[in-house]
Amino acid sequence: MRETMNRRTKLTSLQWLVFSLPLLLHLPSSHAGWIDPDTPEEARTVSPLKMVPNLPPKKHHKGDDDDDDDKKKHHRRRTPTQSPTGWPTYQPTDFPTPAPTTTTPAPTSTERVYDLVFSDEFNAPHRTFQDGNDPRWTALEKNDYTNDAQHYYSPNNAFTDTEGNLVIKTEAADTTIVGFNDVKFKKERVKKHFKSAMLQSWNKFCFTGGVMEAEIALPGRHDIGGLWPAFWMLGNLARHTYVGSSEHIWPWSSSVCTEKSKSAQLISACDRVQHYGLHKGVGRGAPEVDVFEVQAGSIKAGKGSFIQMPVGQPFMSSSYQVAPGRLPRPGEGWWPGPGQWYNNLTGGMNTSLNIAFYGTYNHFADDTDPASQDYWGDAISYNRQLDESHFGQFHKYRIEWELPDKKGTKENNYTETFGYLRWFLDDEFVLEVKGEGLNSSGTGAEISSEPMYMLLNTAVSSQWGFPSRCPAMCPCETYDCHGGFQETCGFSEGFCDMMDKPAEYKVNYVRVYQDKKDKKQKVGCSTKERPTRKFIEAHEEKYMQAGDVHPLKPIQNGGGKCTLTPPTNETYPESCGGASHGLCSPKTKPPTCTCIGDWTGPHCLNPMGYDDKVWDPEDSWSDLEFRGPSLKGGMGIVMIVGMLAGILLVAPVVLKRGRRMREGYNSVRSTPEYEQRVVV
Secondary structure (H helix, E strand, C coil): CHHHHHHHHHHHHHHHHHHHHHHHHCCCCCCCCECCCCCCHHHCEECCCCCCCCCCCCCCCCCCCCCHHHHHCCCCCCCCCCCCCCCCECCCCCCCCCCCCCCCCCCCCCCCCEEEEEEECCCCCCCECCCCCCCCCEECCEECCHHHECEEECHHHEEECCCCCEEEEEECCCEEEEEEECCCCEEEEEEECEEECEEECCCCCCEECEEEEEEEEECCCCCCCCEEEEEEEEECCCCCCCHHHCCCCCCECECCCCHHHHHHCCECCCCCCCCCCCCCCCCECCCEEEEEEEECCCCCCCCHHHCCCCCCCCEEEEEEEEECCCCCCECCCCCCCCCCCCCCEEECCCEEECCCCCEEEECCCCCCCHHHHCEEEEEEEEEEECCHHHECCEEEEEEEEECCECCCCHHHCCCCECCEEEEEECCEEEEEEEHHHHHHCCCCECCCCCCEEEEEEEEEECCCCCCCCCCCCCCCCCCCCCCCHHHHCCCCCCHHHHCCCCEEEEEEEEEEEECCCCCCCEECCCCCCCCCHHHHHHCHHHHCCCCCCCCCCCCCECCCECCCCCCCCCCCHHHCCCCCCEEEECCCCCCEEEECCCEEECCCCEECCCCCCCCCCCCCHHHHCCCCCCCCHHHHHHHHHHHHHHHHHHHHHHHHHHHHHHCCCCCCCCCCCCCCEEEC
16 A cells, blocks of 8 residues: 555656656747637638728628527717817818718729737636636736726636536625725725626737727616626726826827827837837837727617717717817717718728727826826717617627838838728728827827737726616616616616626637738737836836735745535536646645646636737846856856756755745735735
């Protein structure tokens, strides 16, 4: 019996050593960078879709997206704190401007090909996304103070199911928080009556230019307003819900020095001194690209708040939010007058310019000169009509992002181009925003060249899909489905009944493609042209909560509790994801997971991810102009031998330390009291 146990222990130790060597030596993974190995081969490349305005979309028949393969696999309104001094013009044109009947010239005769650079198929069930669990995504553990939010973001509300989907669950559940209100600038104890989730790839995966698409089933019901599901991108210099990181950063996309940008844009083209690795004379910011923000409800086109619009609820709003904004500008609810809005906008069938929201006036309480520091941000937005089939069934949402190019290329005789953004739903054209329209506006705004990260979330906000006017005798101060009349009267009819069961936003996959021949298109959150790393490191406090050591935790590789004799070898946390993902090591007490291959996370359920090329590497000795001794000749051999000897001496200590960490030992450190915490 003892001999058998010893043999088993030796075998397990050998297995642990074999599987640990690649991690210790940092050997490359067998898959490329951010590509999920589960992505089908036929999905590894795509071509640009045709931009055909006014083409009726194909009917989506119920059940089209429910086959076995799939199973495996009110507008945004940021309320300003102060009104502008100059009011917009409220004179509308007689009728909406008709959509152009011509299309942008097609690409050259050789069809452009985009190669897969990122994918997440969400096929491994039971994945979690808490900070430090996943290389691609971070699920926030945070109260949301923005946009009159009624929810708390919990990482427990984001997970993968057994059918190969990411699930963002929204529920009517209470969370009491003691924290600092970023908007009111004071500590407060609040109770949020809804719980949801937001996933961000901030400072993990970013890309500049290319194609992004996802297959998504929307939560809730098409005819009941109140949920706010979104799929969007944001420049890496701002971290959403961390309000301090976005002041005078969001949604700037301008590299022109003006009197306004000099005072209102934090990093402007007027800057002539280089700090934090930023380039002088280059304006920076965090523009926003909304693939969709969906509003459900029962108000049809031509009725109520949509009386002047040919698109009603439910709809998806696709938008490019950018600063500086333009003046004069149309008033909300009015069609633009001559010279009030952007040219070179093209909408598809069943779309309309979103006249209910043209952007926000941005004022910040700590600014000393509002007249020069306040600024408009524009929302160039179109609404696209949806129907019942988009809720609970999968549809494909896509954006194509072409970067501006001041120098041009040989193919276009080195002529400056201004880029574009194009949106598609189920491969049907929705909207194009051309950079020429931004350029001709005279504001200095442009199509983004910022590295942008991805966001997936469902919010609950009294600004989105709730009754536009508070019902009679209703205070509309607290929104709680478990309360009495005063707490429930402000919801849309049927909302609380719908929320008796959690609403699930499901994502089958997210994929990003780029043209490898286009040197402007890059993967990385800090590129040579648009670095962000040193700026974020120098202002970390703006990107994290009190009590955090850094904005993001390092990714935990194994260490989750496991069972030596799991009931099955399937992908469960207790089995470390099964034999292809990890091993349950008996060397620790209690037993913990050791990941193998391309898997990581506490229970080896999360696919690895990394940038194939690091454009802005961490500082090294050479950056300090330190030069080590030459390794030429006999002295070099002596030094190499000495280094190897040192490694042999240090290795046992490192392995022992690693064993202690796996057994639960951690260095003791003092941390400040958490400003924000969940009260149990």
